[in-house]
Amino acid sequence: MTHTSDVSIQAINLTKRYGNLLAVDHINFKVMRGEIYSLLGPNGAGKTTTISMLATLRMPSEGDALVEGYSIVKDRVKVRRVIGVVPQDLTADDELTGFDNVLLMARLHGFSGKEAEERAWEAIKFMELEDAAKRRVMYYSGGMRRRLEIAMSIVHNPKVVFLDEPTVGLDVQSRRHIWDLVRALKKEGVTVILTTHYMEEAEELSDRVAIIDHGHIVAEGTPEELKAKVKGDRIYIKFSGDAEAEKAVRELSRIFGDVKLLEGYVVIKVESSTEAMPQLIKELSQFNVLELRVVRPNLEEVFLELTGHGLRDEESFDAFKFRRLMRAVRS
Numbered sequence: 581m582t583h584t585s586d587v588s589i590q591a592i593n594l595t596k597r598y599g600n601l602l603a604v605d606h607i608n609f610k611v612m613r614g615e616i617y618s619l620l621g622p623n624g625a626g627k628t629t630t631i632s633m634l635a636t637l638r639m640p641s642e643g644d645a646l647v648e649g650y651s652i653v654k655d656r657v658k659v660r661r662v663i664g665v666v667p668q669d670l671t672a673d674d675e676l677t678g679f680d681n682v683l684l685m686a687r688l689h690g691f692s693g694k695e696a697e698e699r700a701w702e703a704i705k706f707m708e709l710e711d712a713a714k715r716r717v718m719y720y721s722g723g724m725r726r727r728l729e730i731a732m733s734i735v736h737n738p739k740v741v742f743l744d745e746p747t748v749g750l751d752v753q754s755r756r757h758i759w760d761l762v763r764a765l766k767k768e769g770v771t772v773i774l775t776t777h778y779m780e781e782a783e784e785l786s787d788r789v790a791i792i793d794h795g796h797i798v799a800e801g802t803p804e805e806l807k808a809k810v811k812g813d814r815i816y817i818k819f820s821g822d823a824e825a826e827k828a829v830r831e832l833s834r835i836f837g838d839v840k841l842l843e844g845y846v847v848i849k850v851e852s853s854t855e856a857m858p859q860l861i862k863e864l865s866q867f868n869v870l871e872l873r874v875v876r877p878n879l880e881e882v883f884l885e886l887t888g889h890g891l892r893d894e895e896s897f898d899a900f901k902f903r904r905l906m907r908a909v910r911s
């Protein structure tokens with residue numbers, strides 16, 4: 581049974597409109613205290629808008645949410661006292677040392693003197709940045725910067741931390757380091773809500789995942805529950821041309837049943853790829869195959885199955901983000 585006291589965040593018909601665009605469409609979800617909860621979806625799905633509303637950075641157009649019992653519409657100041665936010669655009673001052681950036685945040689939260697310094701050190705140590713603490717941020721690596729941003733967000737011991745794409749652009753090692761530290765936050769009882777378009781991140785780090793697309797939650801559950809939605813393996817095959825691919829779909833569906841064209845690939849759904857392979861290879865000998873790969877159930881497959889398109893839609897063009905980028909380049 582769920583006790584209200586165990587609930588850290590509850591979104592109630594949370595909605596955001598930008599002009600005619602419904603970026604977040606009446607979503608409902610609950611995050612339990614001490615959980616790591618991910619919003620997984622492609623660029624433009626509405627993830628940043630959702631956590632910006634929860635973090636009181638944007639006002640909902642409709643609906644509400646409770647964060648540690650406080651309304652993001654009516655009790656905005658109280659919400660701010662119990663949360664830490666790490667936005668996608670980094671905020672640390674390059675000219676200052678890592679320590680001074682964190683100290684500044686401690687002072688902004690109303691701490692002074694020794695207490696502010698002690699809190700800053702604690703946050704720096706928690707994020708394993710002691711060695712670099714007295715170095716200016718301009719000399720930090722991408723991973724160190726991300727860890728510093730998290731240190732800045734936890735200096736006042738928040739109950740809830742929002743991380744917007746915490747590892748975007750980082751190498752695997754730095755990414756894993758951040759995952760370990762996020763898990764350490766959870767051990768301290770902190771609720772973590774993060775956005776990501778990396779399915780590995782959602783899968784490895786989260787207790788529960790909400791898959792979000794076009795402002796809707798299309799599925800929610802533990803990574804295991806979500807993966808159970810797509811049974812069996814997928815075999816992706818790329819052929820030398822459209823005509824070949826279409827012919828392959830016709831021929832292969834006579835044998836394997838579930839065969840379709842998806843984003844330039846012929847995709848065959850089978851119970852076991854190992855069992856299907858001998859016959860498939862025989863059938864493929866008449867075609868010109870450029871690529872073949874087997875994919876076991878993962879969150880990307882769940883997303884594809886539910887929405888009919890991929891998580892990393894390279895082609896997608898976000899006019900709003902483009903304008904923001906151009907403004908940043910010009911300034």
Ligand SMILES: Nc1ncnc2c1ncn2[C@@H]1O[C@H](COP(=O)(O)OP(=O)(O)OP(=O)(O)O)[C@@H](O)[C@H]1O
Binds near residue numbers: 622
């Ligand atoms: N301030 C704004 N004004 C107008 N449109 C906006 C604004 N902020 C976001 N949008 C639009 O709302 C939609 C959702 O954007 P949002 O940033 O929440 O998506 P996202 O899932 O977080 O994507 P990303 O991972 O790229 O940040 C997009 O179509 C975006 O262009």
